[in-house]
Amino acid sequence: MSAEVLSALSDALPAEAIVTDPDSMDAYRWDRANDPDAGMPLAIVRATSTEDVQTVVRIAAAAKIPVVPRGAGSGLSGGSSAVEGGIIVCLDRMREIAVDPATRIAVVQPGAFNAEVKAAAAEHGLWYPPDPSSYEFCSIGGNVATNAGGLCCVKYGVTTDYVLGMTVVLADGRAVELGGPRVKDVAGLSLTKLFVGSEGTLGIITEVTLRLIPAQLPPTTLVATFPTLEGATQTVLDICAQMRLSMLEFMDRASINAVEDELRMGLDREAAGMLVIQSDEPGEYASGQIATVEELCAKNGASEVYATDDADEGEAFVTARRMAIPAVEKKGTLLLEDVGVPLPRLGDLVVGIERIAEDRDVLISVIAHAGDGNTHPLLIVDPTDAEQRARADIAYGEVMDLATSLGGTITGEHGVGRLKKPWLADYLGADVMELNHRIKAALDPDNILNPGAVY
């Protein structure tokens, strides 16, 4: 069977598109989650067109073998882990971007990086808002497949809010167009929205039509440090009760120190928490918001508050925040969480995670898209210490259980992938899991699309 599949691929696709050498395939077997259970695929196909993807899916469908789509490999939940004996369709060569300024859309192939879409839009004075921290090295296809979030979501929403349409290759190899360059369209079921966030389990997205908006105004940035976690999280609540900022991020002491180790920019290593805040409102209105934020920080015991209109200076603080995951990663192997709670429970979540870290004697650094209640606890493990790793694995589950008990979710923006799959059923409950399964079975009856991921 394997030989027949490989022969069918070779007959239908140029040799340069197919990778079968085991060493070369290693570059495609894992995403950033480093799933220890990733299998050895039969082949990697580096597609250059929708037709290429259709060819692969048809061959896989005939042989009933798995197909795993892969973009830039920056996924944090193992959604692109290789499946034993399957084909990985890599979309990294499909990177075209066409901006239509009159319609205010970008038509984008899945392998284009988020930053490339932003840059293409900016050439026309337009903006594609969603901004995962990894925006410089994550692909739009993956953003759409996971319904990725980011830092500006607190005001501008998540990926799904910007996806107007897509071309998607179905499990039987047909390609369909869903939605299109229309801001409003309610003809038939909301299939575009269903495919967003489906993590490659319902189809393989080969083109997306994205909504663009006018360029963001230059933001004002405020950074505040707090001697207590409660001071920082209460400030977040107080701010959200009265205004809508374009950024409202949190870093704890461990992540502040990890970033300071890298950047030496003078961050307060003693602070329990730091907020990085931006307003992109026009002129005086932004000043008014920032003045109110300063008052709220002071009320909640901030040790230092600093505001700046200087774009470069502001961007330096945002870069510090974006740097947190790579900086913390240098301290050990990461187990990366993505739990979210309704905003009023943010303090309970952050303090509860601190307790889990103490109980399990594991270092957990917390960064958060605080205005969304979406946190990224980073469990840091010494890769040579198996006993510590075992404790961290327990803590990893306990953090999700804590979030769920606070009315929160096990994943806010990274996706379930394979790493969080064991927790999905408990989170959704049996009835909603069954709905997921019914839809999966209706669209991919032989379960060839990214099997083992999500549900």
Next chain:
Amino acid sequence: MSAEVLSALSDALPAEAIVTDPDSMDAYRWDRANDPDAGMPLAIVRATSTEDVQTVVRIAAAAKIPVVPRGAGSGLSGGSSAVEGGIIVCLDRMREIAVDPATRIAVVQPGAFNAEVKAAAAEHGLWYPPDPSSYEFCSIGGNVATNAGGLCCVKYGVTTDYVLGMTVVLADGRAVELGGPRVKDVAGLSLTKLFVGSEGTLGIITEVTLRLIPAQLPPTTLVATFPTLEGATQTVLDICAQMRLSMLEFMDRASINAVEDELRMGLDREAAGMLVIQSDEPGEYASGQIATVEELCAKNGASEVYATDDADEGEAFVTARRMAIPAVEKKGTLLLEDVGVPLPRLGDLVVGIERIAEDRDVLISVIAHAGDGNTHPLLIVDPTDAEQRARADIAYGEVMDLATSLGGTITGEHGVGRLKKPWLADYLGADVMELNHRIKAALDPDNILNPGAVY
């Protein structure tokens, strides 16, 4: 069978919840589309709880008879037309609204009016943006079921952008909770988004969790009239190329005159088109936007441009726009369209509709959420003139064909319902129709939920 169903309903529900008298049932057989093919239902059940709805669906599922959900009956596509021998579940008594200002959400029963949700949010300084023209008499359940739009969507998006979660009764009578009070949540398929816009064909929504945002700033309003349609539509394009306004509405001569007949507010009866525009940006920034809009209007030959910061005066113009459908309705029986196009094709659509009106000798008035490319051509028919009605029916289809040929949709915000169903397959194509059917079959295998609607 009918007797058994009625007896089961009577056993399970209080007598006051059940309407079976034919004359009394007439009040529930039609929505605002006045579908001539509406059937005679077996019973109306006026539910007061999720459990009531579950009871009805279980009884209907056992008997395999249709269940049609109904909110305020303000639907414009016949999505709530009664089905012969079925049960209508009317949700008009389920109107509770609970606003949680800390989480910035409203938990709302489906029968609550859109305006009631807005009012409840406003008590906490918050805002629920989606604003169908019918907001004073349409229900949230219907808004969610059709993914309703409105006037502020051009900046603030449509209903789906504000739906965080829901309780929905499935075809077998189970109730499930989808999503919840979390701004970001990507655990499992985007089922909440799939149910939004499903027009009662996948489940019956009995509660929704809506995202609220801080109150809108007081808008500045600008009204401009144009001697040509092209001048008005080109102005829309020019505006959208450089800014994002909170309202950008269009009315043609027939609708201006119909509204002026009602309101006598001094609108220019000779104008070919009028734009009603608002900016809700802070202070000077809004003034700058409005000044630019004034220049663009002048460039495109506006005959009159008037701007005001006075809230009441501004609201009077918006009311005039909202009044258009009821005002035009007084001129005859309406066939109401809802076609949308990619923004650059707005002019082609509006001019093309004028040509269809001439060719078919039918009066078609056009109003539009112009900034979205979403138009409402209103075909006005003398109810006593069967021959004219036949021509109007042809024109009704031709308008949809025109929109589709321009890359547009047959329905932007009203839904397919029963009136637009004959055009859906051509618009979506066979493959996407089949996807719709597969999902419907997966979730409602006996086709009891709103059969005959949409697909």
